[in-house]
Every structure is written in structure tokens, then in C-alpha cells.
Amino acid sequence: MRDRGIRRCAAVCLCASAVCGCGPPLCPSTIHPAQISVWLAAEWPAVEDRVLVVSCPAGRECGFLDGPVSGEASGELSITTPLRPPEVLVQVSEPGSTEIAAELVLEVDYRLDGRRTACGGDARAAVVVPVG
Numbered sequence: 001m002r003d004r005g006i007r008r009c010a011a012v013c014l015c016a017s018a019v020c021g022c023g024p025p026l027c028p029s030t031i032h033p034a035q036i037s038v039w040l041a042a043e044w045p046a047v048e049d050r051v052l053v054v055s056c057p058a059g060r061e062c063g064f065l066d067g068p069v070s071g072e073a074s075g076e077l078s079i080t081t082p083l084r085p086p087e088v089l090v091q092v093s094e095p096g097s098t099e100i101a102a103e104l105v106l107e108v109d110y111r112l113d114g115r116r117t118a119c120g121g122d123a124r125a126a127v128v129v130p131v132g
Contacts, residue, residue: 033082041130051073052071053092090127109126110123110124111123
């Protein structure tokens, strides 16, 4: 008799869990980083040793793991963040000059790429710096 009551209670609990216990997954410590790649638009005149700097706009938190970053503007510059900021600050300077040729706050558009879970996934973003 007691065994039948335990089984009935277990069946009720399982049914209640199946009906009421379904909700969004808990993702308390899941971090999915995003890689932001930045390069100059093709319309920029070809100049050797031009420098590109990618950083966070003033007053914002971007969570860059390795930034700000700087490098030659002849190729792609990448920076990683778990926070996925909506914008980045990009500066372009000409070789042999202390002046900044262009300083732009550019929008970042993320696309899922790589691992994916119910809590999100890795992402990539491409930011092209227009002639400015």
C-alpha cells in the first residue's frame, strides 16, 4: 500500500515537472566571446605604414580582452570581447604624423559563428572603416 503511494507521488511530480518546469535555460556563468575584425574600406588610398587603432568609445565599457589594439592598416585588425559592445572607436593615423587622420565611432553588427548552445554562442563582427 505504501509502495503504491510513493509511485503515485513520483508520477505526479514527474508530470508536474514536465508541464510546469519548462522555462528558459539558466545560464549564470556562460560566456560566449565575440571577435570584431576591422579594416579600411577599399576606397582608402594605399599608403604604407598607416596605423589603425580600435578601442572603446569614451564612457563605455567594451570588455576588450586584448585591447585597445593597434596595427598596420594594410590588413585586418581583430579584437575580442565577451560584452559585445554596439560600437567601437576607430582611429586612423598616417605614417610619420602624430595627427589622427580619421576618428570614427562605428556600429558593430554581430553574427553567430562557432559554438552554439541554448544560452547563446560565439560571434563575429566585421567593421569596415569608410574614408572619412
